[in-house]
Amino acid sequence: MRPIPFAGTWGTSSSICYQLANEQISESGDPELEGLSKKQAKKKMKELVGPRAQSIAEQIAERLASDDDFASAEASNGYINIEFDTQRFANRVVGTIGDQASEYGRGEKKADKVMVEYSQPNTHKAFHIGHLRNATLGNTLCRIMDLAGYEVQKANYIGDIGMHVIKCLWCYERFHQGEEPELSARGRWLGDIYTESDQRVNFRQDVLTLLNELANNDPAFVAMVDRMVKELYQVHDVGEDVAYLLGQIANKREIKDESFYDQGTIPKFWPIVGKQLHVNLEMSRGERERHDDIEDEIPQPSQYEEWIERWDLLGSRMDWWPHVNAWREEIKAEFQRWERKDPDFVSLWETTKQWSMVDFHRIYDEIDVTFDTWFYESEVEEPGREIVKDLMEREIAEISEGLPVVKIDEKLGLEKETYRTMPVLRSDGTTLYSTKDLALTKHKFEEYGVDRSIWVVDVRQGLYFQQIFKIMELMGFEQAEKCFHLGYEMVTLPSGAMSSRSGNVILYDDIAREVLERAREIIDEKNPELPDAQKDDIAHDVGIGSLKYSMLSRDNNRVIVFDVEESLSFDGHAAPYIQYAHARACRILEKVDVMPSGELTFADLTAEEIDLIQQIAIFPTEIQRAAEEYKPLYIATYVFELAKKFNDFYRACPVLQAEEPTRAARVALVNATRQVLANGLAAIGIEAPEVM
RNA sequence: GCCCCCGUAGUUCAGGGGAUAGAACGGCGGCCUUCUAAGCCGCAUGUCGCAGGUUCGAGUCCUGCCGGGGGCACCA
Numbered sequence: 001m002r003p004i005p006f007a008g009t010w011g012t013s014s015s016i017c018y019q020l021a022n023e024q025i026s027e028s029g030d031p032e033l034e035g036l037s038k039k040q041a042k043k044k045m046k047e048l049v050g051p052r053a054q055s056i057a058e059q060i061a062e063r064l065a066s067d068d069d070f071a072s073a074e075a076s077n078g079y080i081n082i083e084f085d086t087q088r089f090a091n092r093v094v095g096t097i098g099d100q101a102s103e104y105g106r107g108e109k110k111a112d113k114v115m116v117e118y119s120q121p122n123t124h125k126a127f128h129i130g131h132l133r134n135a136t137l138g139n140t141l142c143r144i145m146d147l148a149g150y151e152v153q154k155a156n157y158i159g160d161i162g163m164h165v166i167k168c169l170w171c172y173e174r175f176h177q178g179e180e181p182e183l184s185a186r187g188r189w190l191g192d193i194y195t196e197s198d199q200r201v202n203f204r205q206d207v208l209t210l211l212n213e214l215a216n217n218d219p220a221f222v223a224m225v226d227r228m229v230k231e232l233y234q235v236h237d238v239g240e241d242v243a244y245l246l247g248q249i250a251n252k253r254e255i256k257d258e259s260f261y262d263q264g265t266i267p268k269f270w271p272i273v274g275k276q277l278h279v280n281l282e283m284s285r286g287e288r289e290r291h292d293d294i295e296d297e298i299p300q301p302s303q304y305e306e307w308i309e310r311w312d313l314l315g316s317r318m319d320w321w322p323h324v325n326a327w328r329e330e331i332k333a334e335f336q337r338w339e340r341k342d343p344d345f346v347s348l349w350e351t352t353k354q355w356s357m358v359d360f361h362r363i364y365d366e367i368d369v370t371f372d373t374w375f376y377e378s379e380v381e382e383p384g385r386e387i388v389k390d391l392m393e394r395e396i397a398e399i400s401e402g403l404p405v406v407k408i409d410e411k412l413g414l415e416k417e418t419y420r421t422m423p424v425l426r427s428d429g430t431t432l433y434s435t436k437d438l439a440l441t442k443h444k445f446e447e448y449g450v451d452r453s454i455w456v457v458d459v460r461q462g463l464y465f466q467q468i469f470k471i472m473e474l475m476g477f478e479q480a481e482k483c484f485h486l487g488y489e490m491v492t493l494p495s496g497a498m499s500s501r502s503g504n505v506i507l508y509d510d511i512a513r514e515v516l517e518r519a520r521e522i523i524d525e526k527n528p529e530l531p532d533a534q535k536d537d538i539a540h541d542v543g544i545g546s547l548k549y550s551m552l553s554r555d556n557n558r559v560i561v562f563d564v565e566e567s568l569s570f571d572g573h574a575a576p577y578i579q580y581a582h583a584r585a586c587r588i589l590e591k592v593d594v595m596p597s598g599e600l601t602f603a604d605l606t607a608e609e610i611d612l613i614q615q616i617a618i619f620p621t622e623i624q625r626a627a628e629e630y631k632p633l634y635i636a637t638y639v640f641e642l643a644k645k646f647n648d649f650y651r652a653c654p655v656l657q658a659e660e661p662t663r664a665a666r667v668a669l670v671n672a673t674r675q676v677l678a679n680g681l682a683a684i685g686i687e688a689p690e691v692m
Numbered sequence: 693g694c695c696c697c698c699g700u701a702g703u704u705c706a707g708g709g710g711a712u713a714g715a716a717c718g719g720c721g722g723c724c725u726u727c728u729a730a731g732c733c734g735c736a737u738g739u740c741g742c743a744g745g746u747u748c749g750a751g752u753c754c755u756g757c758c759g760g761g762g763g764c765a766c767c768a
């Protein structure tokens with residue numbers, strides 16, 4: 001049973017007659033089908049079913065029409081369309097919403113206790129819009145499941161230890177000791193240090209990546225390699241590395257870091273590379289004659305500009321080149337300081353971890369995201385080692401290539417490679433992400449008694465979670481089959497995947513500031529007379545709401561290409577559209593002295609009114625559907641549709657000017673709609689301002 | 693090589709096996725003396741990637757292929 005798919009009709013439609021017709025014809029053995037080939041019979045069926053469905057529908061409709069519960073029942077095109085008694089059903093819907101108010105939409109209590117783990121930010125790293133997608137999705141899922149009737153535990157799992165933390169603290173101690181970051185942005189400052197650290201240890205690789213890219217994609221560069229290397233040899237006398245470079249580039253073979261003899265080769269070669277890139281750029285722009293021996297197409301000027309930008313940035317850091325390998329060793333040593341719980345290190349770790357946590361709490365506050373439970377990676381390292389010990393003893397895990405692993409396919413007796421092999425501890429005994437997650441999952445089962453456990457984590461970790469769940473199963477945890485990884489796709493930028501190392505990243509703080517400023521400008525323009533504090537509140541509701549909505553209005557298994565311009569626009573399919581409908585409803589209600597009560601007269605309803613009532617009526621079932629399928633998108637779509645239907649109604653049906661009793665009915669309908677808009681927005685974690 | 697996701701209007705995306713596949717953005721043209729124009733109305737553009745199959749009925753389910761993204765042993 002579904003709504004009748006035409007605007008302005010209110011009721012339900014059923015396609016059951018097609019099924020009945022199909023059964024009747026195929027079972028009774030219609031004489032027309034006899035003696036036909038299978039293919040012909042099928043074709044005949046196709047012709048017979050439609051008319052038969054229509055005739056069955058007519059019979060049923062005739063019987064239903066006399067039923068007092070329905071306003072009308074008619075057969076149309078083989079479907080039975082039943083229209084409801086508007087008077088009765090409209091009163092019931094509007095009355096229910098009036099009684100239940102903010103509880104409208106709540107489902108019956110479910111027995112399942114569900115834990116949803118989401119957000120999981122890493123300390124010592126910046127919070128970017130990818131993290132925002134996770135936090136919004138996870139939090140909205142929790143809100144919807146709670147409303148649907150489940151007992152929900154919202155859990156965060158802070159990545160407060162691991163290689164990233166070590167890298168950050170190494171860089172801090174080595175290069176930024178004693179610097180005092182601004183109090184309000186210490187977490188972000190740490191994130192910058194992490195990025196710098198990452199750039200330092202990957203510096204050589206980044207340099208060689210650019211060279212290899214040029215060798216593979218710039219024929220002009222390859223053609224000139226003889227001349228470039230000759231210049232390198234003549235000016236700097238660098239010896240045997242010259243032959244290596246020449247050979248690799250000319251033959252488009254990968255240049256490898258460990259093949260250099262002289263620490264000075266690349267730094268000396270770098271200015272020559274730059275000179276050539278500039279010559280090639282001019283040639284690409286057509287300002288120079290093309291070299292004869294270049295047969296292939298040479299790249300676009302924009303490509304050269306991008307290369308030159310990278311060349312320039314890397315060049316400015318060329319003094320890092322000789323140190324990279326030593327730095328890597330230092331970081332290993334730094335890890336050992338953590339492993340033996342060096343007091344100085346631990347105290348620095350605790351202090352800086354708090355800097356990040358302060359930032360996170362500020363952000364969660366701003367986006368209205370909350371948690372019931374906070375887990376920390378650092379707290380499950382030891383339990384993780386215990387689990388590995390246990391896995392070894394029970395021979396679920398074994399030593400392979402020097403480290404403990406679980407050969408999952410083998411243990412499950414699978415022929416086809418499915419879950420592969422999962423390492424559960426590093427060969428030096430330090431813990432991996434898997435070590436900690438196994439312990440945490442066990443902890444969730446044993447200490448929290450959850451029936452169902454959901455992980456909101458990016459989709460690239462799909463295999464990883466299948467492995468974790470299977471290992472839990474091998475350990476004998478029955479709850480393992482109720483574990484679910486809710487994957488979601490990446491947030492990328494038009495310029496490609498986000499990466500803090502390359503600087504191609506949009507931080508939450510930056511985009512939030514921009515979106516809030518923009519929202520403030522608009523409210524200043526629309527409603528200049530409002531007090532400042534209220535304008536700030538509205539700007540917050542609209543700006544943050546709009547950011548969150550852009551994360552929710554796409555299905556989770558779809559990549560979001562984040563467009564800044566689009567995210568700053570408050571028109572069209574966006575949160576402000578929905579919020580505006582709510583504010584409009586509020587404005588009407590503001591002008592009503594006494595709210596109507598008792599039986600209302602919903603007679604001669606317009607198509608817009610009927611569509612609107614139908615839409616507010618389905619809210620509770622939409623909540624159930626979204627909760628069962630873990631799809632916050634359904635509610636994001638629902639509430640937008642509701643706003644649209646309200647705007648249609650707003651245009652077509654005057655409320656305050658209407659004659660009684662229509663006026664009272666419309667006022668009640670506006671009140672009910674306002675309530676459902678508010679409830680729907682609340683379900684997806686978006687505020688519903690009363691004035692905009 | 694194995695596995696996962698995506699392919700629908702110029703663009704970004706909805707679409708619960710059922711009727712004529714819908715929005716938003718962008719484009720063009722209208723609507724503020726009437727409850728806020730962050731709104732509304734009108735116009736244009738579709739081989740639903742391709743080919744089979746299941747079904748009375750497929751954008752939706754199954755298989756294969758093409759194109760794009762991602763994952764597969766000591767990152768998280």
